[in-house]
Amino acid sequence: MFHYQFDWGIVTSGKYFEWLLSGLYTTVQLSAVSIVLAFLLGLIIAMMRMSRVLPVRWFAYGYLEFFRNTPLLVQMFFWYFGSYKLLPEAVNDVLAQTNFEFTAAVIALTIYTSAFIAEDIRSGVRSIPKEQMEAARSSGFSYIRAMQYVVLPQAIRITIPPLINQFLNLTKNSSLAMTIGVAELTYQARQVESYTFRGYEAFTAATLVYLALSLFITGLVNLYNKMVLMRMRGE
């Protein structure tokens, strides 16, 4: 094809392979940390959105609308470039010692994704018949405990498909972190390209790795839930 000599060796071994590998490692770290945090934060925001305390509900509502309706890239820039202005000097000094790009990326991905997850969890909760809550309350559970032991476990199980979707989106969105200098997979593929002019190979490799990562996440979550869901439905 146009006399282009493919050289897959560049991305399957040697120095550039190691670059890509370290990029993958960072992507996995970034995604894994953000997925866990986004899920927990999403859960909290969903609970706040359903709270009977009006200001709490309003706050959650504002949070959801704000973070779902602004671009992730802007949010990422905001946390990376903008938060300096907001935080006290001392905090900035500490952050400068750490890998602040990574932290900013985690914050951006977590908050952005948590807004979507919260909405998914909320619709999951709403689809659980209110009699489940009544049955639990009748046994003396407080509202929170009834949520914890009876409603949420069911709601989250039926929310698995949209949740997987959010986890995948997060993993793919993590590539935006390259714009603030996080050396994740896309960043490294870009590096390989600029050193070798082998963009085709580098980005093909990156694409395949993202694909594999996505399939892996889907498989993992499905596996974990398959038996439980099947048992619930009595299959």
Add this chain to the structure above:
Amino acid sequence: MIRFEGVHKWFGNLHVLNTINLHVRQGEVVVICGPSGSGKSTLIRTINRLEPIDKGKLIVDGMHVSDQKTDINRLRTEIGFVFQQFNLYPHLTVLRNITLAPIKVRKVGKKEAQEQAMALLERVGLSEKRDAYPSQLSGGEQQRVAIARSLAMKPRIMLFDEPTSALDPEMIGEVLAVMKDLAESGMTMCVVTHEMGFAREVADRIVFMDHGVILEEREPAAFFTSPQHARAQQFLKQILSPMH
């Protein structure tokens, strides 16, 4: 044990409970019947404050139900509630359905809770179903598990809201048998049901409601042979007719 004094409740403009006066003593079994929409479910649901009352006094086990100072969660541990649709937790096994509240609310040890649950399953004739999920059980079995789940909290009062209405006819008997056994053990019970055979045999008193009002409150024999109120006569004729 349960005392209603001039209790009222409205759903918007609908006066769903109107000047309810009712006293259920310890160990008594009271059956509540009446036409659809007469307020039976609402009445029984006020007892554990699933429905709050708007006016009047309701005292259960010595506590004012509508008083904000009453620890409603504590009171509810003393009151078992059995629903028409069973409402078992579909994500938990039969055993865990029964042990969940004792362990998490009553803080009973896991092992003790399980032993107690097995004894209850024995009592309702379902010991072999301990590891099944609710969806794998018949309606009658689910309702018996639901009764066991309520009993696991060692309640002093049991409330039943049409416990057999959602069941196929051949399963009604097994649930009524469990309830009868419970009544004979001295449990204080309020039962909304149209099972007049059960009412005649087990109830100490029958309460007949219509349009949010208690029209009659009598012993079963008297209620069935000589209902005073025209509405009660009509209701009994309908419910006892072979066509029904």
